[in-house]
Amino acid sequence: MDSAYLLGVFDKEETMLSAFRKMKEQEIEIEDVFTPYPVHEILENHGRKSRITIVGWLYGFFATIGVLAFLFYTAVIDWPLNYGGKPSNAFPSFLVITIILVIFSITILSLFTFSWRANLWPSNKKPIYHPGATDDKFVIMVNKEKADAARASSVMKETGAIEVIEK
Amino acid sequence: MYNTEVRGPLVLGNKSLSQITADITSPLYTRPKFWWIVGLGISSLMMLLGFWSIYVTISQGIGTWGVNNTVGWGWAIINFVWWIGIGHAGTAFSIFLLILRQEWRSSINRAAEAMTVVAVGCAAIFPALHMGRIWDFFFIFPYPNTRGPLWVNYNSPLFWDFIAISAYLLISASFWFLGMIPDFATIRDNTTSKVKKAVYGFFALGWRGSVGEWKRYEGLSYILGGIAAVLVVSVHSIVSTDFAVSVEPGWHTTIFPPYFVVGAIFSGFAMVMTLMIILRKVYKLQDYVTDSHLDKVAKILIFVSLIMGTAYLTEIFLAWYSGNEYEIFTFFHNRITGEFTKQFWAMFICNAIIPQLMWFKKIRSNLTIVFIISILINVGMWFERFNIVVTSLSNNYLPSTWATYTPTFVEISMYLGTIGIFIFGVLLFMKYIPMIAISEVKAVNKYQLKKK
Numbered sequence: 001m002d003s004a005y006l007l008g009v010f011d012k013e014e015t016m017l018s019a020f021r022k023m024k025e026q027e028i029e030i031e032d033v034f035t036p037y038p039v040h041e042i043l044e045n046h047g048r049k050s051r052i053t054i055v056g057w058l059y060g061f062f063a064t065i066g067v068l069a070f071l072f073y074t075a076v077i078d079w080p081l082n083y084g085g086k087p088s089n090a091f092p093s094f095l096v097i098t099i100i101l102v103i104f105s106i107t108i109l110s111l112f113t114f115s116w117r118a119n120l121w122p123s124n125k126k127p128i129y130h131p132g133a134t135d136d137k138f139v140i141m142v143n144k145e146k147a148d149a150a151r152a153s154s155v156m157k158e159t160g161a162i163e164v165i166e167k
Numbered sequence: 168m169y170n171t172e173v174r175g176p177l178v179l180g181n182k183s184l185s186q187i188t189a190d191i192t193s194p195l196y197t198r199p200k201f202w203w204i205v206g207l208g209i210s211s212l213m214m215l216l217g218f219w220s221i222y223v224t225i226s227q228g229i230g231t232w233g234v235n236n237t238v239g240w241g242w243a244i245i246n247f248v249w250w251i252g253i254g255h256a257g258t259a260f261s262i263f264l265l266i267l268r269q270e271w272r273s274s275i276n277r278a279a280e281a282m283t284v285v286a287v288g289c290a291a292i293f294p295a296l297h298m299g300r301i302w303d304f305f306f307i308f309p310y311p312n313t314r315g316p317l318w319v320n321y322n323s324p325l326f327w328d329f330i331a332i333s334a335y336l337l338i339s340a341s342f343w344f345l346g347m348i349p350d351f352a353t354i355r356d357n358t359t360s361k362v363k364k365a366v367y368g369f370f371a372l373g374w375r376g377s378v379g380e381w382k383r384y385e386g387l388s389y390i391l392g393g394i395a396a397v398l399v400v401s402v403h404s405i406v407s408t409d410f411a412v413s414v415e416p417g418w419h420t421t422i423f424p425p426y427f428v429v430g431a432i433f434s435g436f437a438m439v440m441t442l443m444i445i446l447r448k449v450y451k452l453q454d455y456v457t458d459s460h461l462d463k464v465a466k467i468l469i470f471v472s473l474i475m476g477t478a479y480l481t482e483i484f485l486a487w488y489s490g491n492e493y494e495i496f497t498f499f500h501n502r503i504t505g506e507f508t509k510q511f512w513a514m515f516i517c518n519a520i521i522p523q524l525m526w527f528k529k530i531r532s533n534l535t536i537v538f539i540i541s542i543l544i545n546v547g548m549w550f551e552r553f554n555i556v557v558t559s560l561s562n563n564y565l566p567s568t569w570a571t572y573t574p575t576f577v578e579i580s581m582y583l584g585t586i587g588i589f590i591f592g593v594l595l596f597m598k599y600i601p602m603i604a605i606s607e608v609k610a611v612n613k614y615q616l617k618k619k
Contacts, residue, residue, distance in 0.1 A: 032377045032378055032379075033377065033378050034375055034376045034377050035376050035381070036184060036349075036353070036376060036606060036609055037349075037606045037607070037609040037610035038381040038384070038385055038606075038610060039381075042378060043378060043381055043382050043385070046378045048378050048379050048382060049382075050379070050382040050383045050386050052383050052386035052387060052390065053386045053389060053390060056386075056387075056390040060394075070309075071321055074309060074318040074321075075318060075321055078311075078316060078318065079315050079316055079317055079318055081317070081318075081320070083320055083322055086322060090321070090322050093321065093322045094321055096327050096401065096405065097321050097326070097327055097330060099397065099401060100327065100330045100331050100334050100398070100401060100405075101330060101334075103334055103338065103394045103395075103397065103398050104330070104333070104334040104337065104338075106390065106394055107334070107337055107338045107341060107391065107394065108337070110387060110390050110391070111341055111387070114345075114383055114384075114386075114387045115372070117379075117383055118379060118380045118383040118384065119373065119379075119380075120348065120372035120373055120374060120380065121372055121373070122369050122370070122372055123368075123369055124372055124373025125373070126373040126375060128356065128375060129375070131356035131357075132356070133356075133375060133376050134349065134352045134353040134355075134356045134357075134374070134375070134376055135184065135185055135188050135353055135356060135357055136183065136184035136185040136188065
């Protein structure tokens with residue numbers, strides 16, 4: 001079997017959404033949906049989860065502890081210096097630098113997490129199933145092994161797919 | 168879901184999705200226009216002048232500048248604060264408006280973010296060179312060095328500043344780049360040129376618009392947006408503490424952080440206005456950056472201008488109310504009247520009075536006047552920084568140390584050089600990167616399509 005996937009190409013968001021709803025109803029497993037812009041109904045109902053916001057919060061939590069520990073170690077334990085008689089552990093004035101360094105850490109860590117989890121990096125060789133999906137086409141992809149291809153194809157055609165391709 | 172019916176259509180002309188792609192990416196496929204090449208030439212010359220002044224500063228030292236023992240901060244710090252302020256536009260636009268779910272931002276945010284990245288880069292040049300010995304720049308990093316190990320002073324706003332600006336550059340560049348990934352993929356899939364396919368394909372990072380990608384993309388946008396909103400307020404607050412923690416008349420005041428943040432947003436929005444009026448005219452993007460977009464920016468400018476005026480008056484009032492003779496001298500005999508009268512009134516009129524003309528719809532909808540006002544605001548904001556830096560330093564407590572300050576040719580060249588870098592960067596951006604976030608405009612456009 002050459003082609004593993006069935007692609008339903010739609011030229012309108014509405015028709016694609018009705019196909020999506022129908023396939024959900026008939027419990028045809030949808031492998032992926034490619035859209036030129038985020039379509040929230042699909043992002044919410046497709047079933048794929050992303051925990052990146054939770055992870056981002058955790059990065060912030062641990063970065064705060066890390067930064068404060070670092071400041072305490074350097075300014076109090078390692079080499080306490082007398083700046084005009086201020087206490088070495090000048091906690092309120094450390095807060096500013098803590099906020100900034102935490103933001104710095106969250107940015108870098110969540111960028112790498114995004115790149116890793118969303119599978120995006122330079123000269124990535126992911127197969128592009130339909131080049132129109134970044135322009136004006138909405139593409140529903142079905143894995144033939146996991147779902148009934150014939151039924152999926154008929155649903156797509158019924159709801160107004162402009163073409164159904166096997167790839 | 169957010170409905171835009173209250174605001175009217177955000178994209179005019181009933182565009183189809185492929186038409187949006189074609190309209191926005193058209194500069195990529197056409198030969199550069201004559202004015203573009205001329206602009207690139209002029210800005211390159213300005214950049215050369217800037218590089219020459221940087222060379223002179225590094226090889227001969229800060230003595231080539233007009234600063235002296237009394238006025239230790241001259242044009243370098245004025246221009247640093249000015250550029251950082253302009254740089255706040257991108258964040259104000261994309262991030263505050265993203266968090267507030269203001270969909271009308273989507274035609275303007277890309278250009279504003281591009282401006283931010285270039286402006287913050289320009290800003291960073293000045294304090295780096297003002298250190299004097301730039302080859303010892305790494306001393307500012309907290310690293311266990313051979314001198315102790317002696318660490319940096321975490322109580323110093325100058326150190327906060329360094330970290331804040333690095334973080335700001337990183338986060339605004341990443342936010343900008345993140346927004347461009349889907350658009351690069353669009354170009355990759357639409358172009359026929361092999362070179363473009365390879366280059367934009369490289370930067371598209373293999374984007375396909377799948378569910379997993381969009382989901383994480385939105386998640387990351389909100390993470391970056393949330394933390395950058397905090398950052399944008401703290402960056403300019405930190406810049407203001409550079410001033411406010413020192414016991415100089417006119418600087419040592421608690422109004423400084425909010426006053427600086429608002430001023431930054433003011434100059435940033437004015438610069439966005441300047442740029443968008445040019446951009447939509449030369450690339451005929453009036454359907455995307457509509458009159459109503461510019462109208463909204465103008466209204467924000469009126470509001471922020473009122474805050475600025477209030478801040479100026481508060482400063483003057485408090486100087487008088489404190490009864491402190493040095494404060495009174497600085498404000499009443501050194502700014503309002505006296506040696507720096509012209510600069511003070513230039514600031515006051517450009518920032519607090521002229522923008523109020525935009526209360527009138529006739530003026531607000533005449534883009535030539537709005538364009539001139541937006542430039543005047545940035546002139547006024549430059550004078551504000553001049554007032555803060557020079558008037559306070561030149562005549563403070565001890566009359567025997569009083570001195571005046573005039574910039575040298577090297578300082579002026581450096582300023583012109585950064586303007587050159589800015590124009591150069593913006594021109595490259597106009598030609599090689601989609602100036603409007605294609606995927607976001609498509610998402611906004613669908614509301615109009617649905618209504619029909």
